[in-house]
Amino acid sequence: MSTNSTQPGLWLNLFQAAQSNPLPLRAQLCTALREAIRSGTVAYSERLPATRTLAADLGISRVTVEAAYGQLEAEGYLARRVGQGSFVAARFARAAEVEPPLRTTALAALSQRGHQLVRGGDCHDPITPLAFAAGSPDLRLFPHDTWRQLCNTRLRHHAASLAGYGDPQGYAPLRVAIAAYLHQARDVRGSADQVLVLTSSQQALHLLGNLLLDEGDVVWMEEPAYRGARTALAATGAKLVPVPVDHEGMCPSEDLPSPRLIYLTPSHQYPTGCALSLSRRLALLEIARKQHCWIIEDDYDSEFHYDGRPQPAMQSLDRHDRVIYLGTFSKALFPSLRLAYAMLPSTLIEPATTVRTLYDGHSNQLMQAVTADFINRGHFATHLRYMRQLYRSRRDLLLEEITAKLPHLLRVHPSPGGLQVMVALPPGSETQLTRQARIAGVATPSLQSLYLMPPGRDGWLLGFAALSADEIRAGVQRLQTLRTDLPFTA
């Protein structure tokens, strides 16, 4: 919620980008500002530079900047307050940060499949990690200098060889590094030949959903579940069957329809945070073996486990090649890297790689090479150790703050790991409290919306990993202003 964090460099870049347009200067500046605000590059509540400052930075007349600001105020992009400055208008808080916009289809002549795809809505992650948006790592503490040096070295010595078309299965040295890491850290079985490099867990779910599911096939989903998985798998036309989650994870029962696929988050169930117990793991593996169905083990943030040692991956228990293991570098490194991976049963390697060529070819080779270097030179292990300690202390602080200051509003769910904690709200209060939190400038991702069968439990998922101690305290302080007539009694 900084009000003064805008970098002069940012404006210069945006403005230079707009300058290739053959438009008057004022119009160029308006275009750059509109784009920056719409895209969330400049966050809601950020103060824009003073007209004098921006004019000097950009080397243009202050009159031009003044005219552009005036126009954007008239258009509703900016709010200008005398003596305080110009701010991004509040409407863009809702649009870009608190909730992704539901993009509507207007009148486009889509196919029925297209409508089905779009129906589930946008599932993109929040661009700005405001308190308490869920799922983002702290990007301020990534070793960007090390990363830059590794990029530089690769570009100095292998630029041409990394510039061409790459192996659709993934850059071989990265696959070797991933297989070794997974073996060592998660007991995952399988060689580099079974690793498929992808851009994201989302791409893995999209690809596997289409490779393995037909219209009407039954998929067992954890209830509640990760929204991205629900959206990707529902888009295949499969029938998603909610299976309740308790403190041991997914709780299957005999009266459920026979599944073709089971989607699981065994390390930290999303969103409840609990781990799938060993007996449930074995029971689900036995179901998969008997019914010859697939299990997707989405191990999206097991790197960040705080209380004791995490259980090995479920895949390590699988003796019948039923488990497809997914991991991602979006949390452990950074989201915009766009690298994730699957450890595939050997029968799926060829078909999954073929489908990757139809979908989008292969991943950027420079990013793959640098990631391999980062792992192989030990930076990955060091970074994870450091972030794990830091995130643990942030989680502890958030839980303490909630217990001390918000006992009437929030009940904390046990949370041995991950980048967010689930909290329960007084029954019936989620909608009302979320609205109040939004007005107070706090993002409180909905728990109810993660249920396949409404109504779900009232609650929030509070992301803490990207926030400093001060930001956590400030967020909790804002939540203290919330009022409900249905409080928990302490």
Add this chain to the structure above:
Amino acid sequence: MSTNSTQPGLWLNLFQAAQSNPLPLRAQLCTALREAIRSGTVAYSERLPATRTLAADLGISRVTVEAAYGQLEAEGYLARRVGQGSFVAARFARAAEVEPPLRTTALAALSQRGHQLVRGGDCHDPITPLAFAAGSPDLRLFPHDTWRQLCNTRLRHHAASLAGYGDPQGYAPLRVAIAAYLHQARDVRGSADQVLVLTSSQQALHLLGNLLLDEGDVVWMEEPAYRGARTALAATGAKLVPVPVDHEGMCPSEDLPSPRLIYLTPSHQYPTGCALSLSRRLALLEIARKQHCWIIEDDYDSEFHYDGRPQPAMQSLDRHDRVIYLGTFSKALFPSLRLAYAMLPSTLIEPATTVRTLYDGHSNQLMQAVTADFINRGHFATHLRYMRQLYRSRRDLLLEEITAKLPHLLRVHPSPGGLQVMVALPPGSETQLTRQARIAGVATPSLQSLYLMPPGRDGWLLGFAALSADEIRAGVQRLQTLRTDLPFTA
């Protein structure tokens, strides 16, 4: 076909990658070498470093290297010739370079949709631009230093802000730069708000195919056509209808079934190279308007037009929002960048962006920012001017060489632009001559395989852009050894 180009740095990297494996040194080295050979990182016919050299470079014993080479020879990865050295075995020429392997599905329990996806086979581009593989730009002449400096600057000043989740529609300054470039270079109409950044034309076709087509919908395809488009669109279950191509491009007739989508390559029809004439453009736009169907204009390499000025994009003639314009940076910059773009009719912006969030979220922000910088600082225009001249001279040389030395085998098709030329072979000779060319170490991508309705014309697509003058001459010289009993009479 270099025999001495192997970089010591390459081996060191591959070896370091393998070292995270808890295996003996010899096994680590074998793993690294096998991966490098299988993946095509080390090309067929490359000489490996002498055992003494590699041992010194890697800081390990020569005995270990000798043992690893011996094992790989026994396994069939290497051919060792006394007094000459160790070479990648010939079988990997076929596997990695000449033709992409047809990946088989084995016994995996795929869905029907999965089988449909896999049926069309792998459509990935050749990893090593051997003479005369089609479609690759010359990566040796890309301004890698400039690119590295731009990367460096961005990573020095904006690393954290570029590391997070990005706008699924694309990084705003890049969209602005693309819209301005398309307007200036191709007369494409539309603003940055209509640009959707994607990873590749392939992703665009996959996404649009699913958004706009249902099972059984009719798609008009150029005959012959680009294989990647055919594979992506066929995978939707749509019915692909071949429409013949003559010297004016696609030649529609009244007895064709009514289309839901028309796929076109108007600037340089792939593979024939001819441009779609103005009257055909207008006729196809009129069909689209009347039948309310979509047109995909795949403008995949219009940057490289050699004879006169290229026609403006077909999209610039569209008054009814029927044309979806696609472009890519794979040829104009480099393939592994993984950036392409669509200029969308406004009704498709929201649904297409939503589907992008389901498929894989968004593109790497650093690569988008650096591409924007490369364009905005004028490097893109300079690079295109330089490469256009160079590629023109290479095309001219290839045509001269063919006319002078291969008149009995090849008939050149007129080719005003692009990175490859189509040549006709004596009827009935394609299979036989392709086999001979492969043995001679020359890749000669098939024309017949680009026809939807077999048998197509006998011919090849010869890529020239990635080859120096010497490489072009050497490739033609090898083709002079080919023999057929069905020659053209001169």
